[in-house]
Amino acid sequence: MTAAISTKASEQQRINLPGTREEDCFWWKYDKVSEVGTEMAGQEYLQGLLRQQRRFEIEKLLQVPSGIGRLSWLYEHMRQICVELGYYLAQLYRECTERDCPIMRANDTTFYCAGHGNPRPCSAMGYSVHTLDYAVRLLSSGTTFPDRSLIQDSCMKHFQSMVRRLYRIFAHTYFHHREFFERQESATYLYARFVRLARKYELAPESQIIIPDLPTTIEPPTVAK
Numbered sequence: 153m154t155a156a157i158s159t160k161a162s163e164q165q166r167i168n169l170p171g172t173r174e175e176d177c178f179w180w181k182y183d184k185v186s187e188v189g190t191e192m193a194g195q196e197y198l199q200g201l202l203r204q205q206r207r208f209e210i211e212k213l214l215q216v217p218s219g220i221g222r223l224s225w226l227y228e229h230m231r232q233i234c235v236e237l238g239y240y241l242a243q244l245y246r247e248c249t250e251r252d253c254p255i256m257r258a259n260d261t262t263f264y265c266a267g268h269g270n271p272r273p274c275s276a277m278g279y280s281v282h283t284l285d286y287a288v289r290l291l292s293s294g295t296t297f298p299d300r301s302l303i304q305d306s307c308m309k310h311f312q313s314m315v316r317r318l319y320r321i322f323a324h325t326y327f328h329h330r331e332f333f334e335r336q337e338s339a340t341y342l343y344a345r346f347v348r349l350a351r352k353y354e355l356a357p358e359s360q361i362i363i364p365d366l367p368t369t370i371e372p373p374t375v376a377k
């Protein structure tokens with residue numbers, strides 16, 4: 153028996169062996185965050201959940217697992233949403249052009265882009281890319297978030313600012329590229345997860361949530377005890 157074959161089962165489960173089908177890759181399961189055993193434990197655990205959990209079961213995805221703080225779980229979700237928004241924008245790029253959307257608008261409101269020192273108008277796609285870049289830089293900042301496993305309450309204002317700006321990307325898509333929005337949402341439930349996260353952690357006042365409620369964005373009714 154070779155050393156590779158005699159690897160412990162728990163380690164084997166975390167290897168994509170040659171010939172593994174794409175849909176079977178990374179298909180390992182952790183029961184607790186502490187089982188992951190790396191510095192990126194929260195991120196790996198969340199990505200594992202997203203592969204295995206049905207994406208419309210948003211409440212389960214947002215539920216804070218044991219072994220990680222409530223705000224660290226928020227941090228991991230925000231990072232993951234930014235990753236998925238990168239793919240989202242890469243596809244939106246085909247239909248949200250400088251010519252058709254020269255200014256960032258959502259419904260009738262125009263937004264200035266804060267990614268330039270002084271806020272100024274940007275195309276909808278420019279605004280979206282600059283805003284996502286700002287959010288990723290902030291989340292990666294060792295000054296603002298020195299330890300992702302120990303997020304302070306004082307960071308809430310940064311999450312609120314991120315959510316307010318990132319929300320406009322979804323709002324622009326909903327009001328100006330409805331077909332794209334619905335196609336993406338039915339495949340990924342990304343907006344539903346984003347808005348449910350914002351509500352759970354009170355990151356945005358209801359007045360800023362301008363996309364009408366969808367079945368997936370409404371909290372399930374509280375079950376009477």
Ligand SMILES: [Zn+2]
Pocket residue numbers: 247248249252253276277324328329
């Ligand atoms: Zn557009």
Ligand SMILES: [Zn+2]
Pocket residue numbers: 265266267268273274278279282
């Ligand atoms: Zn800009």
